[in-house]
Amino acid sequence: MDDFELFGNIEQGKNFIESMKSKRFLFSFVISYTETCEIPGITFAGADRDSIQFTPPADAEYLHYGYCKTIDKIPMTPDGKPTPGLLTKTALESASIPHLTINAGSKISPQLPFVDTGMSFGKNISTEDAMTDSQVSHAVDYGRIVGRSMASLTDCLIIGESIPGGTTTSLAVLKALGYDAKVSSSIPNNPTELKNKIVTSALERIDSDHPYSIVAKVGDPMIPFVAGMLSSASSVSNVMLAGGTQMAAVLAFAAKIGFNEENTAIGTTSYITNDKSANFTSLVSKIADIPAISINPNLENSQHTGLKAFSEGFAKEGVGAGGSIISSMIKTGNDSTNFLEIAEKEYRRLFTLL
Amino acid sequence: MDDFELFGNIEQGKNFIESMKSKRFLFSFVISYTETCEIPGITFAGADRDSIQFTPPADAEYLHYGYCKTIDKIPMTPDGKPTPGLLTKTALESASIPHLTINAGSKISPQLPFVDTGMSFGKNISTEDAMTDSQVSHAVDYGRIVGRSMASLTDCLIIGESIPGGTTTSLAVLKALGYDAKVSSSIPNNPTELKNKIVTSALERIDSDHPYSIVAKVGDPMIPFVAGMLSSASSVSNVMLAGGTQMAAVLAFAAKIGFNEENTAIGTTSYITNDKSANFTSLVSKIADIPAISINPNLENSQHTGLKAFSEGFAKEGVGAGGSIISSMIKTGNDSTNFLEIAEKEYRRLFTLL
Numbered sequence: 053m054d055d056f057e058l059f060g061n062i063e064q065g066k067n068f069i070e071s072m073k074s075k076r077f078l079f080s081f082v083i084s085y086t087e088t089c090e091i092p093g094i095t096f097a098g099a100d101r102d103s104i105q106f107t108p109p110a111d112a113e114y115l116h117y118g119y120c121k122t123i124d125k126i127p128m129t130p131d132g133k134p135t136p137g138l139l140t141k142t143a144l145e146s147a148s149i150p151h152l153t154i155n156a157g158s159k160i161s162p163q164l165p166f167v168d169t170g171m172s173f174g175k176n177i178s179t180e181d182a183m184t185d186s187q188v189s190h191a192v193d194y195g196r197i198v199g200r201s202m203a204s205l206t207d208c209l210i211i212g213e214s215i216p217g218g219t220t221t222s223l224a225v226l227k228a229l230g231y232d233a234k235v236s237s238s239i240p241n242n243p244t245e246l247k248n249k250i251v252t253s254a255l256e257r258i259d260s261d262h263p264y265s266i267v268a269k270v271g272d273p274m275i276p277f278v279a280g281m282l283s284s285a286s287s288v289s290n291v292m293l294a295g296g297t298q299m300a301a302v303l304a305f306a307a308k309i310g311f312n313e314e315n316t317a318i319g320t321t322s323y324i325t326n327d328k329s330a331n332f333t334s335l336v337s338k339i340a341d342i343p344a345i346s347i348n349p350n351l352e353n354s355q356h357t358g359l360k361a362f363s364e365g366f367a368k369e370g371v372g373a374g375g376s377i378i379s380s381m382i383k384t385g386n387d388s389t390n391f392l393e394i395a396e397k398e399y400r401r402l403f404t405l406l
Numbered sequence: 407m408d409d410f411e412l413f414g415n416i417e418q419g420k421n422f423i424e425s426m427k428s429k430r431f432l433f434s435f436v437i438s439y440t441e442t443c444e445i446p447g448i449t450f451a452g453a454d455r456d457s458i459q460f461t462p463p464a465d466a467e468y469l470h471y472g473y474c475k476t477i478d479k480i481p482m483t484p485d486g487k488p489t490p491g492l493l494t495k496t497a498l499e500s501a502s503i504p505h506l507t508i509n510a511g512s513k514i515s516p517q518l519p520f521v522d523t524g525m526s527f528g529k530n531i532s533t534e535d536a537m538t539d540s541q542v543s544h545a546v547d548y549g550r551i552v553g554r555s556m557a558s559l560t561d562c563l564i565i566g567e568s569i570p571g572g573t574t575t576s577l578a579v580l581k582a583l584g585y586d587a588k589v590s591s592s593i594p595n596n597p598t599e600l601k602n603k604i605v606t607s608a609l610e611r612i613d614s615d616h617p618y619s620i621v622a623k624v625g626d627p628m629i630p631f632v633a634g635m636l637s638s639a640s641s642v643s644n645v646m647l648a649g650g651t652q653m654a655a656v657l658a659f660a661a662k663i664g665f666n667e668e669n670t671a672i673g674t675t676s677y678i679t680n681d682k683s684a685n686f687t688s689l690v691s692k693i694a695d696i697p698a699i700s701i702n703p704n705l706e707n708s709q710h711t712g713l714k715a716f717s718e719g720f721a722k723e724g725v726g727a728g729g730s731i732i733s734s735m736i737k738t739g740n741d742s743t744n745f746l747e748i749a750e751k752e753y754r755r756l757f758t759l760l
Contacts, residue, residue, distance in 0.1 A: 078559065116551075150558040154519075161522070165508075165552045168515070168522035197470075198519045204504040205432065205559040 065343025083108035089217025147380035157273030195280020212372015222301035294375020319375030323368035419697025437462035443571025501734035511627030549634020557639035566726015576655035648729020673729030677722035
């Protein structure tokens with residue numbers, strides 16, 4: 053797999069890639085929400101501020117139907133750059149990897165069958181606690197149940213997420229747990245200053261070093277839920293955390309509640325691992341002794357500006373794109389040239405559709 | 407498998423049993439509700455009239471946790487006979503068969519992660535239409551989506567249901583679709599007269615022979631949803647409809663929307679196939695060319711009156727008990743003697759627990 057770059061526990065990463073060839077994969081798509089994303093300038097996930105809340109359910113609908121139901125178009129940036137879900141959908145379909153949607157605190161429910169967890173969205177951490185401690189316990193407990201069920205149905209459970217503004221809450225959780233984190237963003241000129249201002253004010257509310265209390269005060273619902281999934285799923289099957297900074301925050305919290313490192317890998321795009329404004333790979337190796345697998349989908353070679361954009365730093369990751377591409381290549385043996393071809397086909401389908 | 411009795415397409419039934427040995431099974435538990443069950447004397451599912459609505463979510467919670475959250479005890483008859491879910495739970499656990507709960511119109515949501523379908527409960531068919539035509543379309547569409555997803559994760563999808571009063575709506579649908587059905591009941595002295603009175607008045611509202619319209623007027627939400635599951639799942643994997651009369655109604659409606667008979671079997675208990683007040687096996691063979699597999703769990707040999715009761719006609723079937731026992735025996739090679747042993751162990755655990 054020449055398209056992959058390995059970091060962290062490289063030996064385990066090689067074994068994972070080898071042992072998963074033509075095995076069964078299942079993609080679980082966790083949608084959630086934090087009101088932190090409503091702070092102007094914090095995210096590009098959604099054409100405008102009001103539409104941000106529709107992005108997670110719309111991503112779920114696009115993955116499933118190939119079009120959205122809660123909004124007219126597919127999620128895209130103000131200037132029409134498509135959701136990274138395009139890469140996820142292409143990857144999953146090309147490898148016939150089934151997927152399930154889990155609502156872990158999305159403000160809006162998707163218009164398709166989904167796993168309900170009874171969770172509510174997170175509050176804006178710049179002004180108040182994200183959740184109560186008992187909401188965090190509920191998220192972990194339900195995450196454990198869902199993770200166990202889904203892992204029992206596959207050889208490798210891929211976990212992706214969609215939570216606008218999630219890199220900011222992840223930054224806060226990582227710092228509160230003692231990691232010197234610099235996080236990526238869906239915006240090329242990462243609004244680092246704004247994020248740090250929000251995080252600093254949020255961290256002031258922390259009055260306990262108990263991980264549940266930390267996530268309750270400065271995190272978001274996705275983090276404890278996916279950490280719960282990881283903790284149970286990694287004892288049953290392999291788990292691929294599909295994402296960048298946000299999955300690093302999941303990993304940091306999961307390290308506190310316990311999970312099986314030997315069955316866990318994190319997969320993302322080279323746009324995250326090469327992001328100079330962040331420190332993803334060194335961060336991951338500080339948190340856990342697991343492999344980080346990075347894929348370069350070579351989108352800079354695309355004839356379509358909307359796909360090129362990913363390689364230029366727009367929406368570097370999301371909807372589990374990186375981990376899905378990696379998983380699909382492991383399962384099918386496809387390389388990034390095959391992948392670019394089918395991604396461009398999907399891109400053309402979408403933009404003639406719209 | 408000497409404990410099995412085969413009806414209908416016996417050859418296909420033998421092949422199914424042979425080919426599924428030590429294969430992967432997945433149990434999907436569909437909970438729903440029809441206000442028809444609120445008619446006094448129609449069902450025994452629940453200790454009293456008000457508690458009936460809690461029976462489907464409580465069954466789901468018992469299957470998952472081993473105890474209930476929405477009610478204090480486990481679902482049982484007024485005189486303390488336990489839910490057939492006891493048989494289902496014993497069967498699934500003894501064979502390590504995973505399960506997922508699907509809410510297809512339950513009045514109360516279970517306190518565990520479940521698949522949400524956005525469906526609402528059915529109305530009392532003795533006084534009004536159960537659903538609108540568009541609610542039936544929604545049920546079929548969502549059933550198709552869920553069936554396809556779940557079937558892609560297993561070799562055999564078992565479908566069980568819990569909908570109090572469902573035998574009456576099933577009787578109405580079967581008669582409206584032209585079958586001379588006599589249905590079983592959870593009560594030894596099947597209140598046939600009452601059921602027929604309700605069905606007759608319901609049938610008077612039928613003004614179209616379109617199957618969607620028929621189910622909308624005299625059916626319940628479970629029937630079109632499970633029929634949708636069957637239609638898509640049977641094109642992907644094997645499907646075991648786990649139940650009696652209600653699954654016959656599902657089969658009759660599914661025959662109208664189309665499904666793959668070659669991958670479909672119906673599994674139930676001998677308490678249904680031997681029920682003189684009903685005509686289950688001949689009914690099934692009239693509807694479709696599939697095997698009906700019947701299991702006699704030999705509960706009359708139990709030292710516990712609560713388990714003996716099943717063999718005496720109380721709650722003959724439900725929560726997919728029959729199909730689950732059959733599936734677990736096919737997977738593990740256990741016979742009914744092994745099964746009775748572990749069922750009695752679970753019974754003792756429950757009644758020391760309560």
